[in-house]
Amino acid sequence: LNDIIFQVGRTGVVTPVAVLEPVLVAGSTISRATLHNEEEVRRKDIRIGDTVNIEKGGDVIPKVVSINIDNRPADSMPFETPRNCPVCETPLVRIGEEVAIRCTNTTCPAQVQGRVEHFVGRNAMDIEGFGPAVTEQLLQEGLVRNVGDLYTLTHEQLTSLERMGERSADNLLRSIEESKQRSLDRVIFGLGIQHVGERAARLLAENMRSIEALKGASSEQLESIQEIGPTIAQSVASFFGNQQNCEVVDKLREACIAMELPGAEASAPEQPMAGQIFVLTGALERFTRDEAVAHIEALGGRVTSNVSKKTNYVVAGENAGSKLKKGLALEVPVLTEDEFGKLINK
DNA sequence: TACCGCGACGGCAGCAATTG
């Protein structure tokens, strides 16, 4: 084991990687192996200079299984956790009880590059010909600062790069153009919001129906979506609470990327109550129950029969009963019929 | 508590395009 290096991912997580004396294992030459995280290294007491046993997990990913302590050089030192980001020197932090150590500088070049690579990646916008080398050059030359800049790249700018001729530039521009057709869930996934992987992105796309709705949604509204909990909800809300992120999203919209699910406009241009859960109690004067339900659902909300922590509003009419009591006990906002009327009219 | 899925990882074959 010649060295332990640290790589910085797009979310700032710093992971240790073992640099090995190249060795043939199961038909391929292994020169690096993942070490997962710093605690893992500490637990196994892996030191630079150690002789290590490696195998390929599932015949693919090389990993360090154990060390051969007898071959340890007498002067070997325990492994040291880096204090600063290997790329931008920002002090690294460990948040709460997390195992991961992070670079918190969102403008760290490694993070910026990671985010662009994620956006153009196969499961997100799937832009062919946009690999790490191209990304690195575009960032280096200042032609791209974030994913909002991708759609205004010109033929001239691309051909100015190393190893990028007419043909490659044409192909890349065509791929970029084609990527505008990607579905909403891929766009959301591509934004690289923390904790939002493919599944969460799909849930958010299906429930919010447009980037605008997602952007406007409160953390509470998001949390009312099935399988979206407080962590993801807050992560999304704080992403859109950031001015720069909103500017990137605006640029993507200007590039004419599809930012809505089909039908969103036809059925309801806006769904300000998307995901909101209402409980009706007591008799309403101006609406029948059915009318009230129809209004709520037209705006994207849902009506359930029982009050729980997930309930966003209790609408209390005349002679409200136990559901009003439970709503008050759980500190759910209680609306009078008038307040409810204002809410749905707006 | 059980389950799912996020995020991150390396090597290689095969191919296309660029460069010299």
Add this chain to the structure above:
DNA sequence: CAATTGCTGCCGTCGCGGTA
């Protein structure tokens, strides 16, 4: 024209966090 470079897509696992 040959050599070089870069990209894609594939393979599977770990450790853990998030949700129900």
